Amino acid sequence: MDALKKELKESIIEQLNLEDFSVDDIADDDALFGDGLGLDSIDALELIVMLDKDYGIKLTDPNEGKAVFVSVEVLAKYITDNRTK
C-alpha cells in the first residue's frame, strides 16, 4: 500500500505537471482538489485516464470520480480494491 501511495504521488506530480511539488510535499490525506493540491476539472479527467491506463479501471460516472479523488489515501484503497492490472 505504501509503495502504491508513493507511486501515485509520483504519477500525479508527473502527469499533472505539479512543478512545485515533490513526493514529500503530498501527505496521504491531503485534499487533491480545492485547497489541497489545487487540481481542476482537466486534472480530474487526466486522473481518470491514469486509472484506466495504469490500473485498468474505467470510471465513466463523473460523480464516482469525486468520491475516489479525495486524497491519495482514498485513491490507493480504491485502486487496490478494483485494479485489473
Next chain:
Amino acid sequence: MKKNLNTIAYCRIKNHTISVNGKLLYTKDSQLTFPEFAKQVYKEKNIAYPKFFKMDNLSKLGFLASEFIFEAAKLDSDIIKNTGIVLSNRASSLDTDRKHQETINDKNNYYPSPAVFVYTLANIMIGEISIRHQIKGENVFFVAEQFNEILLEQYASSLIQNKKSDLVLCGWVDIDKDKYDAFMYLVAEEGPQKYSKEIIKKIYTED
C-alpha cells in the same frame, strides 16, 4: 475614419533570447529545448504561477511574451481588463496536435489525454493570457503563411474605432517542431512611444 495606432511596448522571443522594447534581456544556452528555456526564464523572473507548467509550448511562449509586455507597459489592471487580444501564427496548434495524434495512433495503447487535447486549439493561449491578467476583452486568432502586420493593424484599428477596445495586444506567436518565434506588441490610439505599424514591420524583420 481610420485610427492611427501607437505601440506602447513590444517583446520578441526567439533563438533563446528575449528582448523588450528593443533591449536584450535574456540570452540562454542554445542547446536548451524550448520548455527548458521557458522554465529557466520563468524561474529567473520569479513568476509565481504554477499553471504555467500545465501549459503547452505555444501557450508558454505567448504567456511569457505577454508577461514582459504588461510589465513594460506599466498600466493599471483597470485599464488592462478591456484589452483586445489579436494573435496569429502559421502552425496553429500543430505542435500539440501531433502529440494528441500520437496518443491515438496505436489502437492497443489508446489513451488520449484531456490535458493535451485541450491545447489543440491555438486560441487557448489567448485564454491563458486572459485568465492571468483578468482580461475580458475582444479575442481573435488568425492563421497565416507569414507575419501579416497589415491585417493585425486593420483589426486592432477596427476594434478601437468600433469602441470595443482601448488597448490591443497584437502579435505573432508560432511554435513548430523545434522552432519558435514570438513577436508581441501592445497598441493604443495614443501612446507615449511613437512606434507606427511601419516600424513594427521593420522591427519584426530586423530583430
Next chain:
Amino acid sequence: MKDVFISSNTIVSPLGFNSETNVLEISKAHSGITLHKDISTMPCYAAIIDNKKLDKAFYTLGNPKAYTKLEKMMILSLQDTISQSSFTITDKTALIIATTKGNIDALNNNFKPERAYLPALSEKIKTFFNFKTEPIIISNACVSGILAIATAKRLIQNDYYDNAFVVGGDIVSEFTISGFQSFQAISETPCKPFSKHRTGISIGEAAASVAISNQNKAKEAIQIIGDGSCNDANHISGPSRTGEGLYLSMLSALKEAKIQPEEINYISAHGTATAFNDEMEAIAFNRAKLEHIPLNSLKGYYGHTLGASGLLETIIGMHSLKNNTLYESLGFDELGVSMPLNIIKNTTKKTINTFLKTASGFGGCNTAVIFKKVTH
C-alpha cells in the same frame, strides 16, 4: 462607418448541399445525426457527410481525389454562394476562412502531413476561385464561424474591403472525437440541448458560406447591426459559472446595435448539450434579460460542427427571418437548466425582424452577433 449586409449563402451538410434543402429538412424535424461505429474505438453518434454523395456533387468542379474532404465541402459551398452573389471577386474582396482543425486528418491519411497546415488549406481555396487578396484564416475554437462574420463586418465597415466571402468548415475526425471522448463529453444518444437528460455533445461536419457586402442589392440581404466577442478569463475548457464572457459579448452587440433586449425576436443559441455549457448560456441569457425570447439550438440537427457551427446556424437564422418561422429546437424535452428559457418546442410561424446568434468555446471565447431584416 459603412452599413454591412449578409446575403447569398450555402450550407453543405448531411442534410443537403444547399441552404434551401437544409431548411426544408429542418422544417420536417429531420436530423443528420446517426450512429457511427468506425470513427473511433467506441461507437458514437455523429452527423457525417456521405463521401460518395460529396464526390458526385464535386465531380463537375474538379478531381475528387486531388482534394481533401474538407476542401471539397468548402469549395462546393463557396462555388454556390459566389455564383448566387450580387458582386464579383475584386482586389477589395476578402476571403475569410473559419475552421478549428482544418485538414487535421492529414496527420493520419493518404495526404501529406503538410496539408494539415491551415495556410495550405486557404491556398487551395484561394487558387480555386482566383481570389486576389491574401486569405484571412480564423481559428478561434467553436466561435470561429460566427467570429468570421463579425470580422468581415468590421473590416468592411472600416473600409478595408468592399465585400467578403466567408466560408467555415470542419470535419468529423478520430482526432476530434477521441479528444472529446477523453473529456467524457460525447453524448450516448443524439444530443439534447438544454434538456434535463442531456449527457453531452454529438459532433458533426459541415461547410457553410455567405456573401457579405457594403451594398444591400441582394433581395435576401440582412443587415449585421452589432457584434461582440469577449473572453471569460476564467478557465480554458470549463464554461464560466456566471456566463461572464457571453454576457459581455451580448451587451457589446446590443449597445452597438442600439436596441433593447426585448427587440430581439429570436435567439440562435450555441446549446452544445453539455451540462455546464447549457447552464452557462441560461445564466448569461437571464443576466442579459433575454430569457423570454424564443430560442433554439440547432445542434440536434447537425451535431456540433465546430468552426462551421456559428456560420451554419446564422444561415438558418437568416432563413428564419426570411420565412418568418421559428424552428423547433430538436432533441429538447424538459428544461434542464437552473434558469428560465423560452425554448422553441414546435416549428411555428412568427414575424421575425431581428435575431441574435451566439457561440462559446474552449479558451473562454464567446461571440454574439445581431442581424436585422432590411426593408427594401
